[in-house]
Amino acid sequence: MNTEIYYMVLKANPNDVNFKADTVFYACWVNDYNPEDALLKAQFKAGVYGFSIQDIVITSMLVHESDFINSEHELKCFKTAKETGFCGLVYGEPNDTTDKGIHTLNATGLLEIQEILNIMKKSKLKGRCLHYDSGNRCTEIINAHSIQNKKMLQVIAENGHVIVPVHDYSTLSKNAGKSTYDKRGINKVSTFLGFCGKHDTELFKVIDTAELKPTDEQVFLYSYRSLCREYFVKENALNDFSQMLSKVNNKAIKENLSLIRIGEESGFLLLKNLKKEYDELLKKKNFSNIEYLLFTSGQKPNMAFSGIINPDYDFEGNLLQDIANLSIELSSMTICSAPMKNGWGFLIVWLKSSSEICNQLIDSLIRSIKNGKSLPDMLFRLTLTFENHAFNPTFWENLSLDSKNQITKTFFIPADIFSQTNENVSTGVENIINWEFQSVIEK
Ligand SMILES: [Zn+2]
Numbered sequence: 507m508n509t510e511i512y513y514m515v516l517k518a519n520p521n522d523v524n525f526k527a528d529t530v531f532y533a534c535w536v537n538d539y540n541p542e543d544a545l546l547k548a549q550f551k552a553g554v555y556g557f558s559i560q561d562i563v564i565t566s567m568l569v570h571e572s573d574f575i576n577s578e579h580e581l582k583c584f585k586t587a588k589e590t591g592f593c594g595l596v597y598g599e600p601n602d603t604t605d606k607g608i609h610t611l612n613a614t615g616l617l618e619i620q621e622i623l624n625i626m627k628k629s630k631l632k633g634r635c636l637h638y639d640s641g642n643r644c645t646e647i648i649n650a651h652s653i654q655n656k657k658m659l660q661v662i663a664e665n666g667h668v669i670v671p672v673h674d675y676s677t678l679s680k681n682a683g684k685s686t687y688d689k690r691g692i693n694k695v696s697t698f699l700g701f702c703g704k705h706d707t708e709l710f711k712v713i714d715t716a717e718l719k720p721t722d723e724q725v726f727l728y729s730y731r732s733l734c735r736e737y738f739v740k741e742n743a744l745n746d747f748s749q750m751l752s753k754v755n756n757k758a759i760k761e762n763l764s765l766i767r768i769g770e771e772s773g774f775l776l777l778k779n780l781k782k783e784y785d786e787l788l789k790k791k792n793f794s795n796i797e798y799l800l801f802t803s804g805q806k807p808n809m810a811f812s813g814i815i816n817p818d819y820d821f822e823g824n825l826l827q828d829i830a831n832l833s834i835e836l837s838s839m840t841i842c843s844a845p846m847k848n849g850w851g852f853l854i855v856w857l858k859s860s861s862e863i864c865n866q867l868i869d870s871l872i873r874s875i876k877n878g879k880s881l882p883d884m885l886f887r888l889t890l891t892f893e894n895h896a897f898n899p900t901f902w903e904n905l906s907l908d909s910k911n912q913i914t915k916t917f918f919i920p921a922d923i924f925s926q927t928n929e930n931v932s933t934g935v936e937n938i939i940n941w942e943f944q945s946v947i948e949k
Pocket of ligand 1: 640704
């Protein structure tokens with residue numbers, strides 16, 4: 507997995523833990539990709555256990571099993587962190603540094619994993635029709651595919667399975683607390699209960715029963731479907747956080763969830779406004795209010811994807827828009843793969859209202875190509891900035907371990923809530939994807 511164990515010792519307030527010692531130390535082992543994120547996690551865990559940290563005595567030191575062979579407790583902690591992602595122990599000084607002085611930690615007010623799973627499962631199954639004209643007649647909600655199913659997902663699948671990023675709790679517990687890529691059935695990935703059968707069939711007929719030509723209507727609908735899937739997922743996430751917040755009593759976790767919720771809330775508001783804009787155009791059948799770039803490939807696809815992003819940096823590493831600034835109306839673009847008559851297309855779409863930022867991103871793409879950067883590498887990096895992407899299993903199996911690790915890190919590190927790493931489309935995952943593009947269609 508390419509992670510390391512980082513060891514740190516934090517000085518805590520003795521009153522927090524009711525110790526008869528002048529000084530209390532909180533030692534922890536964190537399994538992580540980099541020392542900065544490991545330290546943040548340790549500090550968060552300290553909060554969960556009710557400590558206020560007075561000082562950092564040892565900060566994120568890279569350690570190995572051999573460093574702890576002289577202490578039974580520490581060795582055990584090292585091994586636990588390797589398996590589960592984290593382990594901490596607390597001891598006091600003076601006269602409290604022996605194994606006898608090591609105390610077991612108990613946190614209160616946590617949410618049971620099963621409870622979190624139940625909340626998330628419930629909202630995932632809460633179907634609703636996102637069509638602008640939805641109403642009482644939308645009774646039969648279907649499991650709609652957000653990635654074109656027949657000619658895209660089914661083409662890259664083997665025995666009905668594809669490789670996707672997974673970060674459900676059962677995977678985390680099996681994989682040292684780390685998210686990873688794994689095989690899943692195509693009916694479990696990329697589907698969402700976001701439309702009733704009637705509206706789904708009616709609305710997406712021109713992209714589900716015909717290859718991308720492209721017409722403006724087709725391009726618009728691909729973009730709209732990427733948006734709706736994200737809308738569905740974000741609305742669920744927001745409800746999940748509210749429910750978890752109402753059930754959790756641990757102060758540190760509550761604070762952390764509240765912070766995440768603020769981000770989720772503003773993210774959802776943005777999507778809500780954008781969906782309104784799309785819905786208005788859809789009602790009027792005004793499909794010309796879009797701009798797009800389509801790269802066509804004659805190859806058999808090895809990846810399928812559909813997502814929406816707010817580009818923050820361009821391909822040369824320059825800031826485009828500060829996505830942490832909740833007061834600005836962020837520009838968005840959708841990215842998806844679509845089946846074409848002789849192969850497939852990499853489709854990037856945005857509304858005219860987002861054209862200033864999106865054009866800047868595309869300009870940097872063109873400059874980078876002129877400077878010798880690889881177009882497939884750059885486009886591949888774009889697909890790793892959103893979750894809804896899948897690989898052909900054989901393509902994935904044939905990648906070297908190093909390539910798999912690079913992909914895993916590129917996607918999962920910025921996605922981690924403790925991560926301070928930005929999504930970076932200017933470098934990384936070079937020479938992994940083998941796409942060849944014949945032409946580009948632009949509007
Ligand atoms: Zn409906």
